[in-house]
Amino acid sequence: MTGLIVVGVDGSRHASRAVELAADAAARRGAELQVIHAFTWPLIHPPLVPDTSTEYLDPRRRAWVIVDAAECAAVQRHPELVLDGRVVNGAAPGVLVEASRHADVLYVGHRGLSGFNELVMGSVGVAAIIDAYCPVVVVRGEPSAPDAPVIVGIDGSNSAYVAARAGFEEARLRGADLVAAWVRTPGLGRRAAEWDADATALPGIAQGFPGVRWTTHLGYDQSAPEYLERLAKRTGAGLLVVGSHGIGGLRGLLLGGTCRHLVDHAPCPVLVTRPKVEQRTAVGKAATGTSPTA
Known part of the structure; x- marks a missing residue:
């Protein structure tokens, strides 16, 4: 054990x-x-x-x-x-x-x-x-099916890539599908090329979980917490995975109103990931388009 x-x-x-x-x-x-x-x-x-x-x-x-x-x-x-x-x-x-x-x-x-x-x-x-x-x-939320979808919030930060790995692992353990959600928030100012880099990094992580089916959702000019909440409701998610800190739409996830919104309004349990010290270097590589190793 x-x-x-x-x-x-x-x-x-x-x-x-x-x-x-x-x-x-x-x-x-x-x-x-x-x-x-x-x-x-x-x-x-x-x-x-x-x-x-x-x-x-x-x-x-x-x-x-x-x-x-x-x-x-x-x-x-x-x-x-x-x-x-x-x-x-x-x-x-x-x-x-x-x-x-x-x-x-x-x-x-x-x-x-x-x-x-x-x-x-x-x-x-x-x-x-x-x-x-x-x-x-x-x-929080009502009980869901054991294989209900797992949703992970992605914003390009190192913390989000740790969340992505955790989301894939949870989906693997549950025999569930994974939904990766990107949110382009007003005022973020990120170039399209940066979003493309995020999109190409995720398949590298997915290679480590060949049995997990996954899809992506992209929200434009929306509040990240509210978008994730709506997506979780629409898909009947069994788990919502987010990083401890982010940029733009997920920045300050555990500080003040954003964290409170997700914890108080998500229709399902919320998994907040924490990057371990020894993982940070590897996670940083994921932001450049390579798959991090745990």
């Missing part, structure tokens, strides 16, 4: 959905699934008279109840999974970032409760995604 998928849980409905998709991902990859819950000790003391209600249970006990339930759900979905449940004292963003150090992918729900309630909301949540050491999947 190789690989590690990490999922953050807090007992919420959205976290439960994240567990389902993380379990699916671990099963596809033959990877271990780590279920992690972050908690902090309350600043107030319990009442003098012991209260046996759930509200006054030891936070660590409550945390383990959440983790155990998530593990049961994962095993029911894929009995062959190898699980590692963990309860960690600390703030959710920091706990998740640390957990991502050795993970292949980190899964989180779009919204949560106590442990992860701000994970994708506001500056704290955005910082957690930016600082992760691995790709992050923000789970």
Whole structure:
């Protein structure tokens, strides 16, 4: 068994959905699934008279109840999974970032409760995604077919080529088609030759995934997040893949309103890729029209 998928849980409905998709991902990859819950000790003391209600249970006990339930759900979905449940004292963003150090992918729900309630909301949540050491999947939308199309946003940046490779890999694992979406945004000022260079670079990446069928879509003079959202809805996508930073239409993807739009409005899970340090040189070659190597 190789690989590690990490999922953050807090007992919420959205976290439960994240567990389902993380379990699916671990099963596809033959990877271990780590279920992690972050908690902090309350600043107030319990009442003098012991209260046996759930509200006054030891936070660590409550945390383990959440983790155990998530593990049961994962095993029911894929009995062959190898699980590692963990309860960690600390703030959710920091706990998740640390957990991502050795993970292949980190899964989180779009919204949560106590442990992860701000994970994708506001500056704290955005910082957690930016600082992760691995790709992050923000789970949202309704369940889709296992082989629903995978969409990847392309804008010519190094980050987008990392996203393209991740998109092809996800499509391969799922037995799904890949849709590569370019967006020419007003004011970008890129020459047609530069767009042609982008178009010729993608086949080089595709050569490493001969079993994946792929097509391209080009949007002219449109907002990249809104175009990707509409395309995902129209194609019934099962996953939307974007780079952590881009140029033009995808610039600032994880900063401010653009990231918020995709996380809050995409009709499917959003995979945000993170280029590893050792990959950056190879990824840079892709921007010149050659296929990067991982």
